[in-house]
Amino acid sequence: MKSIWEKLGATEIIMDLPLWVDNIHCFLFRGKDGWDLLDTGIYTPGAMETWKETFRKLRINPLDIRQIVVTHDHVDHFGAAGELQKLTQAPVKMMMQKNSLVSLKDWLKAILDEDNAFNYFGLPRELKEKVIWEKITQFKNWAPSIPNIEDISDQETIFLGCERYQILKLAGHCTNQICFYHPDLEVLFAGDTLVTPNHLNITTKEPLTEYFNSLELLQKKKIAYLIPSHGKPFTRVKIRIGLIAEYRKQQLAALKEYLAKGSTVYQAYLFLLSSSGALSDLFFGLTEVYYFLEHLVTQGDIKMITTKDCFYYLNLKGGERNEMDERRSGCSNGKD
Numbered sequence: 543m544k545s546i547w548e549k550l551g552a553t554e555i556i557m558d559l560p561l562w563v564d565n566i567h568c569f570l571f572r573g574k575d576g577w578d579l580l581d582t583g584i585y586t587p588g589a590m591e592t593w594k595e596t597f598r599k600l601r602i603n604p605l606d607i608r609q610i611v612v613t614h615d616h617v618d619h620f621g622a623a624g625e626l627q628k629l630t631q632a633p634v635k636m637m638m639q640k641n642s643l644v645s646l647k648d649w650l651k652a653i654l655d656e657d658n659a660f661n662y663f664g665l666p667r668e669l670k671e672k673v674i675w676e677k678i679t680q681f682k683n684w685a686p687s688i689p690n691i692e693d694i695s696d697q698e699t700i701f702l703g704c705e706r707y708q709i710l711k712l713a714g715h716c717t718n719q720i721c722f723y724h725p726d727l728e729v730l731f732a733g734d735t736l737v738t739p740n741h742l743n744i745t746t747k748e749p750l751t752e753y754f755n756s757l758e759l760l761q762k763k764k765i766a767y768l769i770p771s772h773g774k775p776f777t778r779v780k781i782r783i784g785l786i787a788e789y790r791k792q793q794l795a796a797l798k799e800y801l802a803k804g805s806t807v808y809q810a811y812l813f814l815l816s817s818s819g820a821l822s823d824l825f826f827g828l829t830e831v832y833y834f835l836e837h838l839v840t841q842g843d844i845k846m847i848t849t850k851d852c853f854y855y856l857n858l859k860g861g862e863r864n865e866m867d868e869r870r871s872g873c874s875n876g877k878d
């Protein structure tokens with residue numbers, strides 16, 4: 543009997559990552575007149591060697607690559623796209639949107655902007671500078687060239703290899719990412735949809751609600767086999783989605799209780815993620831917690847006060863107001 547990979551004509555390539563996840567799963571799909579590549583990993587000289595070695599093993603001439611498709615604009619998914627485009631001459635296809643991380647300069651400008659929410663997280667100055675420096679370095683090193691991009695926002699289906707997939711646009715993890723659904727085989731290439739709701743762009747939107755909406759949408763789809771970008775493929779998808787939604791809700795409940803004493807974003811991050819080692823990447827962790835807090839504000843569960851230099855979140859129903867000033871003294875992030 544044919545394996546699912548044979549039916550899809552797909553080959554998995556696992557690329558190492560020096561990040562909070564060890565690797566990313568990229569894919570090659572064999573078509574009648576060439577190959578399609580899904581997600582690239584970050585650029586490093588070693589990663590490019592792995593790609594070239596993979597092409598040699600599969601007897602692929604780099605010019606046989608018909609298209610490079612990217613699920614979303616995080617550097618672990620698109621970093622090597624520019625260099626792979628130089629090697630293969632293939633079009634790079636993804637959803638282009640305002641605020642995309644692909645426009646590196648704009649992203650940095652946005653982060654460094656005085657009004658950016660990131661400046662109000664209550665992060666000590668040295669840490670803030672460290673985080674920004676780290677992100678700038680990562681981008682410079684891991685996505686050294688930005689490819690020419692073909693926008694596929696309007697496209698509803700796409701051929702990967704010989705198979706036609708529905709394109710699902712799922713928000714929450716980032717503004718939008720594209721996932722690929724094979725309705726007959728009930729297979730979903732899910733990108734990072736079920737990984738976490740972390741979000742690099744500071745937007746006016748509230749991604750956690752969108753994230754829960756995406757989970758609900760996936761619950762309704764018939765998915766027999768889900769292939770994520772990080773970690774192993776899995777079956778029993780509905781159960782997994784239910785567990786993820788439940789875990790997120792528990793995190794929100796824990797945060798709400800913690801906020802009885804009031805908190806900055808940074809303090810909430812230390813409470814929720816840092817202590818458990820759940821997200822060691824400070825920037826990802828902070829933005830994730832920020833959106834958790836904004837979600838609770840939208841739900842009317844907590845209040846947010848903006849002081850001169852930071853956002854301060856408080857659960858007014860929680861009591862213990864007398865200790866509030868203690869945490870509030872942590873509300874200094876070196877903006878002055």
Ligand SMILES: [Zn+2]
Nearest residue numbers: 616618734771
């Ligand atoms: Zn990822």
